[in-house]
Amino acid sequence: MGAEAGLAGRDFINALDLTRQEYEALFPLTDEIRARPDQFAQACAGKVLATLFYEPSTRTRLSFEAAMLRLGGRILTVADPQTSSVVKGESLADTIRTIAAYADLVVIRHPKEGAAQLAALYSPVPVVNGGDGAREHPTQTLTDLYTIRVYKGRISGLTVALCGDLRYGRTVHSLVSTLSLYPGMRFFLISPEELRLPEPLRRELEGRGAVVREMEQMAEALPAADVLYMTRVQKERFFNEEDYLRLRDFYILTPERLRELKGDAIVMHPLPRVTEIAPAVDADPRAVYFEQARLGMYVRMALIGSILGVI
């Protein structure tokens, strides 16, 4: 099925490196892996995945590593560049060339926009972007699309409300680009003025035929949304603490607020959550963010297997 998806040997740097058809080829494969994990338990035997993370991560790194382990492969990890030759002043180009000599696939996360693209340029093995600065996070998009498909049964024609830091949130950038490949999409972009989605990206969505509405208040979007995608204000992208603190608690999803949401809507979040979703919301059946994180491991199994050309 991976061969069908045509991903063997490919990098995955930008969400739109994959066509809608290529995303969709990964979904039934992910269903298959979830249903019959034993059949895939040795698929990557003898293969090595390296994770090179220059920024903190829980889900992305560990779900990639868990995915590889569950496929019978092995992993090499640089979770703290302070323990590597990066502290000696080695360039990313040299680091990636070296790591690529030891592994069959490299997943990289880096604070600089474009770092994953640069790594791919120097790496003889495929590179997957685990998040580059405020720019893109394509495997989170794969996770998000699959989660929407699992819960809503479709992607086309949905109304998706995205709330929070739409300016710096890389998961949002990759997600809306990809969703806009589907017909009939409607986006409610809910953010404070300073954290609005970058203008060129908004125009791109409109250019593909999506209906886009920007707003500062959640109230208007909640009754119409099929998906409410909450995000964290990206503290690490702010220049001063004061601005961050002022914007951090701009939106807080509470059980009271949730009453305005449709009964069959879902609440997603790439996680980590800080204050933007009250813990009391977790018990609501529409809150699917922890399941979303779990599904992220399975889509990454499908992705790894496809890129390595083994499933």
Ligand code: NCD
């Ligand atoms: C996101 C990220 O790193 O961009 N986390 C993740 O990978 N699930 C979201 C965030 O940090 O806010």
